Amino acid sequence: MFAQINIQTNLPVKQVEDSVVLNYQLNELVIGKYKTEETELMKLRRLENRILRVYPYAKAAADNLKELNQNLEVLESSRDQKKYFKLVEKYLEDEFKPRLKKLSRQDGQILIKLIHRQTGETTFDLVKNLKSGWSAFWSNNTAKVFDLNLKKEYLPYEDIEDFYIETILQEKFKTRRLPRQEAALPIDFDDLTQVWHNRLEVEK
Structure with a gap:
């Protein structure tokens, strides 16, 4: 409890005899393909750790894409746009390349999904449409990822792994482990949870 005092100080607390009891409502997690066996819980924990590692990059991609588009709107000449792209390319290379090189293939799989969640565009489309400025984000040095x-x-x-990703994201937003950034394509999490609850009930 004392280890968490600087993180959350408004949790309901009561004393029961010689113990201090914290009352905290945890989010519901619908378990389907991942059952509550130890090995499957370990898969969920690994998924959680990957999300914590790569979500900041997905959020940064969305932030940079928004800023890039806003700045391009005020640049009229192709010469000015090329100069700006060069600046963006240098920034992305210096900022992200060393860290992206350390990610695993599995981390890359989650990152690609989260890029789509945060920007509304696939990584393929981002690279295709923004070759000059965006290519550094996916440089040859990170090809293994x-x-x-x-x-x-x-x-x-549609994909239960993506549902688990969204569940973990919502929990991390709520506990402030990750900074909240809404999906580019809005997701009603209550509706999403109900959809999977109904689907998995039918499969039983």
Whole structure:
């Protein structure tokens, strides 16, 4: 409890005999393909750790894309746009390349999905449409990470892993482990949870 005092100080607390009891409502997690066996819980924990590692990059991608588009709107000449792209390319290379090189292939798979969640565009489309400025984000030095399907989409209503990703994200937003950034394509999490609850009930 004392280790958490600087994180959350408004949790309901009561004393029961010689113990201090914290009352905290945890989010519901619908378990389907991942059952509550130890090995499956370990898969969820690994997924959680990957999300914590790569979400900041996905959020940064969305932030940079928004800023890039805003700045391009005020640049009229192609010469000025090329200069700006060069500045963006240098920034992305210096800021992200060393850290992206340390990610695993599995981290890259989650990152590609989260890029789609945060920007509304697949990684493939981002690279295709923004070759000059965006290429540094996916440089050849990080090819081992991105030797993947760059067209992969984030589909939490169709893919149960994506549903688990969304569940973990919502919990981390709520506890402030990750900074909240809404999905580019809005997701009604209550509706999403109900969809999977109904679907998994039918499969039983």
